[in-house]
Amino acid sequence: MNKVLFFAHLRDAVGKESVMIDAAGNTVAELKAKLTKVYKLPKMDVVMTAINEEFAQNDEMIQEGDTIAFIPPVSGG
Amino acid sequence: MNKVLFFAHLRDAVGKESVMIDAAGNTVAELKAKLTKVYKLPKMDVVMTAINEEFAQNDEMIQEGDTIAFIPPVSGG
Amino acid sequence: MNERYSRQILFPGIGKEGQEKISGKHVLIIGAGALGAGNAEVLVRSGIGKVTIIDRDYVEESNLQRQQLYTEEDVAEKLPKAVAAKKHLAMINSAVKVQAHIGDATPEVLEDLTRGVDLIMDATDNFETRMVINDVSQKLQIPWIYGACVGSFGMSFTIVPGKTPCLNCLLRTIPLQGLTCDTGGIISPAVQMVIAHQTAEALKILAEDWDTLRKTFVSFDLWRNQYTSLKMSKAINKDCLSCGSNPTYPYLEHENRTKTAVLCGRDTVQIRPSASGEISLEQLARQLSSLGYKTKGNPYLLSVELEGRERIVIFKDGRALIHGTKDLTRAKTVYQKILG
């Protein structure tokens, strides 16, 4: 299983801070697509992804037990 | 083995951010006494201690693999 | 100088030598809103040599809740933010040279202002300008510090050409639909937290204490008590058009810019964004209505009534018509307030 954390407005869209999901064997892009469907998330293409607190590209493969975090860049200032 | 982290001026006194030390079976107070001797630290009696990111009292026993952090309360403002 | 900066000189990370270096440095701050005013105040108090601030806006009542430096008098006088900032900074530290520019941070202007500076502080409110800053930073090999916040959430990342990934590595494309302070709100502590991170990095760079620079991307949420710092080395893209081996600095090119044009014979400005993609009009409508905006829409466009007499009509591809103004800068401001 994998813990998936949502930050900022993604958290509001999902309704909770984290979910448990089986994403091992998926790429980051595949997980994004899956979550977008389930939770009706806003477009995820520019959302930053971290695997175990390290920046991950869209084609990176998720391993069993990895913690994934989605961090949407914001523009306010 | 145990990882011991030092914050603020304790880090300066020790000269590095963390050391590896075998402290399993020691209480927090015993570890403090040991470190005070080795590193000529300032008095440690009011230094806050955390074991695995949780506040620990002086009589708490350290287990194998625990990460210990020493955080000196500061008074500036 | 010694007495004034004595507590900063006492700090071993800076010391006498660091303070001397800081006092000879020139920083460019893009934006004089919440992050701009806050960053400027910290750096001017710290005794940098010179600061240049550019901003296109004037001080409004709704700014006072989070934008330090500004007072009720500035609102009454409708002072341009760059001018108001300069006025207050002079009272805080008369020894620091402050240059104020009122206007849009276009690529030409930014490239011009950046020549000769030691550091660029990001305090803008949109990604388009940030991508321009990013390209200018790479082209002129000058570090910049990204900072942004909305609600209780914020983030910062220090970009050093040749050493760290750049913003174009991280994003690959400009986010078209981002939360802004005008749609998601903002609390002052989130601003302060971003300023703390940006200015700590700035002081390291200005004192030339390069080894202590934060290499991670920090993000936090003060209301939800979250704090993460991400390692970023995997983000480096050697084919990046901004920082890779064959850079073209795409955001300095004309076709990648937001196009604004006054529509012929009408009190309307058209804006065509540089970002490409599709907006979820439905979601935007829900969000804006929940904020109290009057919206009306169909599958192809969304019309939103704004404060005052303006109205914005947004199409699915991000194109928008701002009715009720002929002022290009004003129209762009309105657009970026709603769409980021």
Place this chain on the structure above:
Amino acid sequence: MNERYSRQILFPGIGKEGQEKISGKHVLIIGAGALGAGNAEVLVRSGIGKVTIIDRDYVEESNLQRQQLYTEEDVAEKLPKAVAAKKHLAMINSAVKVQAHIGDATPEVLEDLTRGVDLIMDATDNFETRMVINDVSQKLQIPWIYGACVGSFGMSFTIVPGKTPCLNCLLRTIPLQGLTCDTGGIISPAVQMVIAHQTAEALKILAEDWDTLRKTFVSFDLWRNQYTSLKMSKAINKDCLSCGSNPTYPYLEHENRTKTAVLCGRDTVQIRPSASGEISLEQLARQLSSLGYKTKGNPYLLSVELEGRERIVIFKDGRALIHGTKDLTRAKTVYQKILG
């Protein structure tokens, strides 16, 4: 009110209801130095109803590097900090009532000022006053927010009577020898970071969004890029004399206070600290000399030349003689600058 606070009302954690609650609240800020001025500015911009500030000091040149609100004019006029803060806060938000008290935060004064307030913000520079704040907070069941910083390091913890451990649970005794801004230096970003944490917690409490309160003890080092938050439930001491089942509020009692006395016929004040323990005079001497102070000592005492014509002689048990002044408050300030 709506336009001014519109961006804060937009933030879902506060909203219209939260803003109305905030506007009816009264906050007491102890200290008007770096943390005090910063906390006051954020809360006043946020639109709280009333703020009371107490401070015994006046604005000096070396404050300007990190203490927001204050200007060069305040230094020239040697304005008391509480008065200068009030003056600037009035220009920022004339609708907020600001009460300024010039003087020492003794237990009597603090208990008196605390009656009727909704929250106490800690912005003091010594643990003795913090322990008094802690006891008053428990006695009157009013939350307070601990904040402190030195160098690039800082910390904050929110103390809610009946819900969290108190400062006396954490420390059990007052640290006798702590780093202060006058011995370890301070950079402005560390101040901003503490303010961000303190004011975020304050807004939660004032908007009565209790569930979101941070339960952890935060500490950070911005130069070393560290951030930790500790779970604190194990710190609760049911026998605590401040917050346990049989509280005696020991720091409100006379024998636990720093004793100051003008020595008969001499231009000297004696200070006897409430903390008990032994000072390492050797270490203190090394530290102070490295900061440029002239020191002279023997195994029993250490003599330190201060700025101006004062000299402090410190004994191993923490007792000190401050030569060159008859002013008790001045002597205490000097003492706490050196010994925390």
